[in-house]
Amino acid sequence: MLIRNAVLADGRRRDVRIEGERIADVADAGSLDSGDDRVVAADGRLLLPGCIDVHVHFRQPGHAHKETWATGSRSAAAGGVTTVVDQPNTTPPTTTGTAFDEKATLAADSLVDYGINGGVTEAWDPDTLLERPLFALGEVFLADSTGDMGIDADPFADAVARAADAGVPVTVHAEDASLFDDGVYGSDAGGVGRDADADRWSAFRTAEAEAAAVERAVAVAGDTGAQLHIAHTSTPEGVDTAAAAGATCEVTPHHLFLSREDLDDLGTYGRMNPPLRDEARRAAVFERVADGTVDVLATDHAPHTVDEKEQGLWDAPSGVPGVETMLPLLLEAARQGHWSYERVRDLTARNPARIFDLPRKGRIERDADADLVLVDPDRPREIRGEALHSKCGWTPFEGWTGVFPDLTLVRGHVVYDGRGERETFGDAVGQNVRT
Ligand SMILES: [Zn+2]
Known part of the structure; x- marks a missing residue:
């Protein structure tokens, strides 16, 4: 071609x-x-290296009613994401070699390349897990007592030491639950779904809990030489603490573009972990993305069905979809002059390839994998949940504007073509990037 x-x-x-x-x-x-x-x-349209989204939850095995490797990877392809990294909080969790193998079999349905992260719990089996072609350990829920996979500092220290020995990076979900405001938790939510008072979720999972957990993670990892990456930093304090310690960090599109002010409209559809922050913190995180302090944009694509989200605030599950709208939102922000296309390329492709050692990914150069996205940067369109390809069928960015790909290639294979009357998808050509 x-x-x-x-x-x-x-x-x-x-x-x-x-x-x-x-x-x-x-x-x-x-x-x-x-x-x-x-x-x-191409006729002068923009050609970018395919995005590497190092943080998705494609839900299989165990939760195929929310998403599958087939639907999640279609959503990725239509959004210009050519590599995804799946997190381990599936059922069973990816904490043993056998569980890894089960997930790897399901991932054969993927249209895009993928990595599989290994999970760390008190009951994980590092001996069999670390034998497998893991992308990284993580996201490790450090000191997060409300997560199913939350662990305390001692088992975290053991896991970091094992990862350092094995040369495997560690990605951390940094929220210290001891700093949550328990007085807010479980109070009257005042409605369900979009009518829920979701600002209480942000008040409960405090901004202070993030930088504190980053500090603890950095302190533990510092002795081992392990490579540490902080997932979904949502506060300027979290970003700055990670950067000062030499850890890399990622920011999600929802923490970049949405704040607590949006929760009036979103209700439980805006509930995720870490939660949306106040507008001043959102703007400060935005600045750190624009100026290059933040290394990586990653989506934390965590779909749930409408039925699941249509519950009271304290019962609805945390998480929002995002793998299909990340690049479109970043390109629209570039179109409006907030940053350059080079910054978009670095945040979504070049930096994740460098940080996670993917030498054939993230660049448009001779001998690189032909992971490519062709897009008309001057043709934005409205984001509508019903037009997206995730199984969940909704988006927190309903009515926003994005610049969507015309064509997405994974290693030279056309996996998404949006140029004709009808969109078409290619075959499941995805491969594990660590094998
Ligand atoms: Zn996550």
């Missing part, structure tokens, strides 16, 4: 030739001979 006359994130116009699953050549626009190649006329 020859992609003719594309504009890269840095503004250069290039032809890109793909041979098999790799990029064979990148040269000045108009300079490559098409020969027998199938030609995609």
Whole structure:
């Protein structure tokens, strides 16, 4: 395939030739001979390396009514995400070698490449788990007593030491439950679903709990030499604590674009962990994404059905979908001048590839995997939950504007084509990026 006359994130116009699953050549626009190649006329549209979303919950095994590898990966492909990393809080949890194997079998349904994280609980089996081609350990729920997989500092220290020995990164869900405001918990929620007073969820899971847990995680990992990555930092304090300690961190689109002010409309549909923060903190996190302090954007794509969300505040499950809307929202923000296309590329592709050691991913260069997204940056459209491909059928960004991909390639295979009257999807070509 020859992609003719594309504009890269840095503004250069290039032809890109793909041979098999790799990029064979990148040269000045108009300079490559098409020969027998199938030609995609980019006509000056933007060509980006496919996004690497290091934080999704595709729910299989155990919760296929919320999402499957097939539906989650379609949503990823339609949103320009070509690699996903699945978290271990499935049923059974991915805490043993056998559980890893079960998930790996299901992941064969994926249209996009994937990594599988190993989970850490008091009952995990590091001997068999660490033999498998893991992406990382995590997300490890450090000192989070309200999570099913929450652990305290001692087992966390053991896990970090094992990971350091095995050369496996550790990603941490940093909320210290001892700093939650228990006086708020379980008080009258005042309605269900969109009518619930979800601001109480944010009041309960305090902003202070984040930086404190980051500090604890950094203190434990510091002695071992383990590579530490803080998941979904939602406060400027959390980001700054991670950065000062030399840990990498990620921010989700919902913490970047939504705040407690949005909870009036969202109700339980805006309940997630960590929760939405006040507007001043949201704006401060936004600044840290724009200026490059934050390393990675990742979605924490955590779908639940409408029925599950239509409960009272204290019963509705935490989590929102996001894998399909991350790149569209970031590109729309770029279109409006909040940051450059290079920043979008770095946050979604180049940095995660560097941090998690994926040398063939995240770049448009000769010999890299042909994971590519073609998009018209000047053609935004309205985000509608019913038009997205996650099984859950809703989005916290209903009515927002996004710039969606025209074409998504995974290792040279077209997995999503939105150029015609009807969108089409390719085959389940996804592979484990660690094998
Ligand atoms: Zn998560």
